[in-house]
Amino acid sequence: MTPDPLSLAVTDRGEHALARLVAMRAEDPPTTGGRVLSYVYDSGLAELDELAMRAARLAHGVNGLDPTVFSSVARIHREIVDRVRAILGGEGSGVDGQGIHGSVTSGGTESCILACLAARAVSRSETGSSEPVSGGTIVAPVTVHAAFRKAAHLLGLRFVGVEVDPGTGRVSAGELLASVDEDTVLVVCSAPAYPNGVIDPVAEVAAGLEAHHDPRIGLHVDACLGGLVLPFWPEPVTAEPWDLRVDRVTSISADLHKYGFAPKGTSVLLTRGRERHRAAWFATVDWPGYPVVNPTLAGSKPLEPAAAAWAVLEALGEDGQRELVSRTARATERLGDGLAGIEGLRVSDRDPGPLLAVVADESVSDRRRVHPHLWADACARRGIAVQAQPAYRQERGTLSSSSHLTVTPVTERLVEEILLVAREAADEVRGQAAPAPPAGFREVLEALDSGALSPADLLALPEDDVHSLVAGVLEGDGDTASAMAPLLAAIERLPADIGARLVRAYLAAVMEC
Numbered sequence: 015m016t017p018d019p020l021s022l023a024v025t026d027r028g029e030h031a032l033a034r035l036v037a038m039r040a041e042d043p044p045t046t047g048g049r050v051l052s053y054v055y056d057s058g059l060a061e062l063d064e065l066a067m068r069a070a071r072l073a074h075g076v077n078g079l080d081p082t083v084f085s086s087v088a089r090i091h092r093e094i095v096d097r098v099r100a101i102l103g104g105e106g107s108g109v110d111g112q113g114i115h116g117s118v119t120s121g122g123t124e125s126c127i128l129a130c131l132a133a134r135a136v137s138r139s140e141t142g143s144s145e146p147v148s149g150g151t152i153v154a155p156v157t158v159h160a161a162f163r164k165a166a167h168l169l170g171l172r173f174v175g176v177e178v179d180p181g182t183g184r185v186s187a188g189e190l191l192a193s194v195d196e197d198t199v200l201v202v203c204s205a206p207a208y209p210n211g212v213i214d215p216v217a218e219v220a221a222g223l224e225a226h227h228d229p230r231i232g233l234h235v236d237a238c239l240g241g242l243v244l245p246f247w248p249e250p251v252t253a254e255p256w257d258l259r260v261d262r263v264t265s266i267s268a269d270l271h272k273y274g275f276a277p278k279g280t281s282v283l284l285t286r287g288r289e290r291h292r293a294a295w296f297a298t299v300d301w302p303g304y305p306v307v308n309p310t311l312a313g314s315k316p317l318e319p320a321a322a323a324w325a326v327l328e329a330l331g332e333d334g335q336r337e338l339v340s341r342t343a344r345a346t347e348r349l350g351d352g353l354a355g356i357e358g359l360r361v362s363d364r365d366p367g368p369l370l371a372v373v374a375d376e377s378v379s380d381r382r383r384v385h386p387h388l389w390a391d392a393c394a395r396r397g398i399a400v401q402a403q404p405a406y407r408q409e410r411g412t413l414s415s416s417s418h419l420t421v422t423p424v425t426e427r428l429v430e431e432i433l434l435v436a437r438e439a440a441d442e443v444r445g446q447a448a449p450a451p452p453a454g455f456r457e458v459l460e461a462l463d464s465g466a467l468s469p470a471d472l473l474a475l476p477e478d479d480v481h482s483l484v485a486g487v488l489e490g491d492g493d494t495a496s497a498m499a500p501l502l503a504a505i506e507r508l509p510a511d512i513g514a515r516l517v518r519a520y521l522a523a524v525m526e527c
């Protein structure tokens with residue numbers, strides 16, 4: 015029998031493609047090993063990564079769209095939800111149809127969007143109207159993840175950001191509650207907030223909502239980052255509970271692709287009560303095709319990520335998870351202490367947990383101060399990637415420019431190396447003036463400052479002009495990836511809506527060239 019010529023061609027071209035992929039991946043920063051302190055969550059156990067890949071392979075080909083056809087989808091989702099519900103204090107509260115139900119989603123952003131979608135639907139349920147009603151607010155501290163601004167944008171809701179104390183980065187529960195009104199569909203607290211590692215006062219907010227507000231207003235806890243790490247932290251992270259043990263909490267999100275140590279593509283949204291849970295689903299029989307029921311945003315979807323996350327949960331068990339979190343906690347403490355000892359830098363106020371935000375120490379003179387973005391670039395040049403975060407302007411005082419570090423179990427092996435780099439990097443940039451925006455933006459920024467150009471003019475600029483401006487800067491800069499400080503400086507100088515245009519054009523330019 016002659017072999018299928020197409021098989022031969024596919025095999026041959028496939029090998030070439032894989033070789034190219036190897037070469038492309040060689041240019042990426044390493045996703046394991048602990049030298050990248052954001053985006054990746056490394057357990058430090060190669061066995062766990064191997065297991066996840068084997069599980070994904072076994073799930074290959076399944077369409078997660080239809081658990082009635084592929085029963086493994088239902089089983090895997092159920093078992094993931096059961097485990098995460100137990101971890102987040104959601105067991106044994108099943109009275110009056112107020113049990114905890116769950117969906118497995120593609121990531122934190124999707125979990126957060128679905129929580130907002132459900133809240134919008136529940137808030138409108140009284141009228142029984144399916145009309146898209148405009149209005150409705152999401153009330154959250156300004157430090158809440160951008161996913162909620164995105165959700166508001168997508169769902170026709172208004173995001174009401176409640177300012178935090180510029181010194182501590184903390185919101186007052188009273189002020190958060192003061193922004194809740196008859197328009198509010200959802201209040202959000204973070205456990206913890208991504209930018210600074212602060213855990214919002216969930217129990218206090220819950221008590222205020224319970225006492226004074228419409229029970230249909232949702233209270234979501236965004237534990238996308240903290241959900242699988244805070245429950246296992248060696249010491250209690252807050253005096254009061256922050257998870258489903260707080261009865262007034264109506265939903266909570268937790269990402270398995272963060273401290274669940276699973277590959278990207280899996281998060282869980284847990285919701286109190288069937289009504290709210292199913293309010294996020296979409297179903298229709300009003301078309302000539304198959305009956306559609308989508309508990310999440312996607313239609314067809316892979317089982318691979320969920321199967322991998324499930325296998326990792328099974329393999330780790332509670333004791334494994336606790337051990338990995340202990341390693342993370344020890345690493346965070348050593349790293350935090352070490353960074354705090356570097357002259358010119360300060361670790362910002364935070365709660366126990368795996369996040370550190372580093373800011374300039376304002377208590378020392380300019381000549382001894384270290385700008386966190388220059389420091390981040392200097393760390394990057396030495397092979398350690400931390401994440402620069404722009405200053406955030408709010409009326410009661412700006413939140414300083416910072417650099418973010420996400421600590422994972424593997425970090426424990428690298429603490430001394432990271433601190434060595436951190437000290438050298440600080441020595442290199444100590445006393446340097448705050449970074450300037452890229453030279454290519456200078457004219458525009460000067461025109462803005464002088465009033466020759468208004469923010470409205472900039473917003474009206476055709477996309478092609480914005481593209482040329484940004485692409486020119488990218489070309490002129492050469493190695494932009496290792497020098498983020500100028501871009502961040504530009505963002506800090508611009509109004510937020512223009513900054514958003516800038517970063518959109520920046521990403522597009524990176525992807526196009």
Ligand SMILES: *Cc1c(COP(=O)(O)O)cnc(C)c1O
Pocket residue numbers: 121122123124126159161204206207208236237238239269281
């Ligand atoms: C990561 C994160 C999200 C968004 O999750 P993605 O998985 O990146 O979509 C939301 N909230 C917090 C606190 C996070 O850390």
